[in-house]
Amino acid sequence: MSFPSDTPVIWMGKLLIKRDYHIEYWPGGSGDTTYNYLQVCCLIVWSLFITIIWSLTDRNRKSYDRLCYWTMVIFRYGLAVTLIGYGMAKVVKTQFPFPSLARLDQTIGDMSPMGLAWTYMGYSTGYNLFTGFAECFCGVLLFFQRTRLLGALMSITVTLNIVMMNLYYDIPVKLFSAHLLLLSCFIAWPDLQRLINFFVLNKPVPAASHWRPVFKTKWKRIIFVGLKYAFLAFYLYTTITGGIEMDRMYVRKTTPPLYGIYEVKSVTCDTAGFSNSLINNFKFWQKVYFDKDYQMVARKKDDMQYYDMKIDSTKHLLTYWSSQTDSVMMHYSIPSTDTLYLNGKINGDSIHVVLKRKDPNDFALMSRGFHWINEYPYNR
Template sequence: MKNKSGFLNQSIKTFIGFYVLIYIFPFPVNHFPYGYMLISQHIDSAKGSLSLFVGKYVLGFENLEYVPLNGSGDTTLDYISLVSYGLLAALISMAVLFLVRNKSRLDQFYHLILIYARYFVGLTLISYGVIKFLQGQFPSPSYLALESTYGDFSPMGLAWRFFGYSDLYKGFMGVAETMAGLLLLIRRTQLLGALISITVTANIFLVNLSFDVPVKLFSGHLLFFSLLIALPYLRSLIDFFLLHKPSQLTSIVYPLTNKWKKIIYWGAKAYFVGL
């Protein structure tokens, strides 16, 4: 029974790991100079082709079209992509579970995926936070908006004007998102960053859901990834906050004994934090 439970747990983590990898990749290639032009757009196109195939030949949809960078993340094809990524992750997971004999490698893979997700969520939240201070996401209401009637606004337009009215609230959101992102980039503060990120991304997801902002899938995944990052510490959090037991966080250590590995690691970290 214990072996079955352990295998099921490992299977779920392996599936989640590959799903996260498929969803996030080719990040961070697109942050490199010419990265999108040379690599990312081709990978995105391949993922779009996979979703088109699944949509047409598995789910029976017609008249589907892949449109890159269309400004919306909630198209029919985007919803189909969840199914296509899930199917691909399931197939890869079954093959890996069958072929890999050393199961500890799968645990290492899952921990690395959590690091990958941590940097993805962290850098995304930092970009979300910084743009709040640059009048980029929620600009102050224009004269045209102020002269428009309530019925002229879409739900998203109404929300954008509402948030754009208060510089204080924009600043509060920007600080919260930036702080969560920065804390996620540091291993020792990743749990605190994940907990703040959960509250921040839950708010973002709820706003997108409530006001029909077409980024519901992406914000939902940010919330999902934040929960995954905090999940390994769930037992310690329950002991401390609910059971009032002495509790200590377990630190996952990734030893880098090779000098060049350390140089590459810290160089890559400095590069992405400075983006």
């Protein structure tokens, strides 16, 4: 669905791509669609036009110290809020959750570069905490004028790493992360000469002398500082409490009784049963994963099917459903530690499924753990 504001983007597509070009994919959260790249082109053209007009109409002005200061405030706060938001998502591991059972059982060659990166990041809680706190620390430094430059330099380091990861693991947030990197550079730009003198030319560096508002009356200073710290306290409170709530809802997942990886060994049914689409679906299942938070995943040859499930351990009943299918209820039994039977009737047709369980801890990634001492490299 297009809006009037989309018209320049559509025109840009016809100009840069082809005359009869039309937008097929509208922005959906990743930020790297063709629409988004065309939108950036429109913003560049619009910015150049405004800059030329402004420069011509206001060419006698000697400086823009006040405008620069308040622009920096907006950019600093915007970048800080973004970094802290992403940092908290790593601290509570909502951005990079621990690999699912289906992911653990997937071969590296079948992973996408983004899937490999998500698995790499999601495996280590410690590394998530390190990167998350680094982003949060950068954000906190950017909130204050005295630590602005330190925050900007640290932010350049952090966001550059993010940009490289997005580029070389094909993660579709390239435009957004590049904007964060450019914003970090822009905030540090007024101190470029001082940085060159200190790090390159080995010259003494005087204190920064950028313009900042000075309030002659005490009550104005109190209001100005009070509003700033009230905003910071409110933002940090909502961010921390929100992170705790996200941790409760999405990270600390419950483990179902049948948790594990199961290989489908056999599927038997009534003669007419396989004409039933719900039953016929079992014929193509290769593995079934009963994962945390009561999610069931069925692996077929070419794709995965995801279901929500409910398990009644008293009656030994398994119920699963998805938006594409009706709910299916089956009785289960566990004759041995590595075998699971599913029996049930679907639309009057009986079905019996035999599954063999694999312990998730058999994966080296799950069982290896951390070792201070390694007599030899454990690289498998």
